[in-house]
Amino acid sequence: MSNEPQTDPRSPVVRLTTLFDPGSLELISPIDDCGMLAGIGTISGTRTVAFASDATIQGGAMGSVGCSVVVRAYDRALLEGAPIVGLWHSGGARLREGVESLDGVGRVFAAMTRASGKIPQISVVLGPAAGGAAYGPALTDVVIMAPAGRIFVTGPDVVRSVTGEDVDMERLGGAEVHGRRSGVVHLVADSDAQAFEYARELVTLLGNHGKFGDVPIVDVDLAGCIPDAAKRAYDVHPLVEGILDSPGVELHPKWAPNIVTTLGRLGGRTVGVIANNPLRLGGCLDTTSAEKAARFVRMCDAFGIPLVVVVDVPGYLPGLGQEWDGVVRRGAKLLHAFAEAVVPRITLITRKAYGGAYIAMNSRALGATRVLAWPGAEVAVMGAVAAVRILHRRKLAEVGEALRPSLELELAAEHEKISGGIEKAVALGVVDEVVEPSRTRTAIAEAIAAAPAVRGEHGNIPL
Amino acid sequence: MEIRAEMVANVWKVLVSEGQQVQDGDTLVILESMKMEIPVVAEGSGVVRELKVAEGDVVQDGDLIAVIE
16 A cells, blocks of 8 residues: 555555445455455445555555455455445556456456346446456456546556557547447446446445335326327437436437437336437447447346337347448347346337338347337338339339329228237237326336346346 | 448538528438428528538438538
């Protein structure tokens, strides 16, 4: 430790004290020069384990002994079934120790993977986190980045000497990079205080299987959250917030914004909401949004958190770029995640659900607990007009341009009646119930309450 | 600031013109793709220096739509 461990804001004691409820921190490792400190305490009453790298010694570099502190912290958290929070500010493995430190960092990774899906793991990156210190947070469930946080495998100096590329730390691994482009970071904080606040909120939401006291459900009319015109785009956030008791915590808000993944509460119980956002890319699913949602589904399933899936999706995004990026392989992750999940998972189709994206968004066939739809919602292979243009191509070509639009509409209405209407979907059993927007909160909460409270037995690999 | 298309789409409506002052969040252009009207919004305030699309154009993923200064 440095000479003034209690006053340096980078000191692990100061940082752990800030994280926990006042007076609750109990150290579970000695204060020495190993570069890591671990403790146990409470966060809003939830018993939680935490560790912090010591940025005041060798830039927080991880040696073999310090790594053992982290591994023991994991053992303790697993034993107690408690969430674990890592506070990162570290240049990676200690150079001086050579392969011994690498072995230590590897043992940390193994401990994290053993705990994956069993206890919630949250990382707060408060300063540069390089090499091993970058992959540590990346193996956990949620990564929060403070303003001074930077995450990269190799720093600017090495990049310059190896490839000649001239970049600074922020461009290499700052908030803009990881919050928007790479998806490495789930939450970008405006201040260290906000980063700690996010960590505390997530511990509360994910810990103890997200069980809280019952809060009576108050129904509100959610119809106003979507526009009347079927083709009009809109921001889905007000609808997500309307379903939840209070706004909740949105993970990955800027990465793959065409799907929204938010942890919040419904009737006082933690739920994970997955919603298509028509404002971005028309709400289409694509490679990154499928991966983002798949990881979120698997995390919620592992921690016993019910899912609410809000569907308004025109399809998978078509095109060369998507196919070359592996939309088939990466999109399959979402199918797998939903089909595998055992937590209660309720689907609400608000406006439309077309094609492969209909199946992927927690359809009946994938094992949805209950599928609800608003009146007038459309479930189909594609939009009715697009469908009749294919099915009745010759007929439409024959009538000439003047009459074509009216014939299209006529055929579309007929087609909708026999293939796409919501009544058909109910008759087939792929939609369980048509609910009014004004009764939706109750319908979702009742469906969750009626399902057994179980959790998936699998890890949460960072997909 | 360069505003680029996020996906292949038809330009359905152009709502601004070059030289016009716009605010953060203003809709510049409405695209039509996947049977959806998709607004393209300014991600900051400024003046529209260049407008690269007209109604009826087809834009590809990554094409420049407008430059705002």
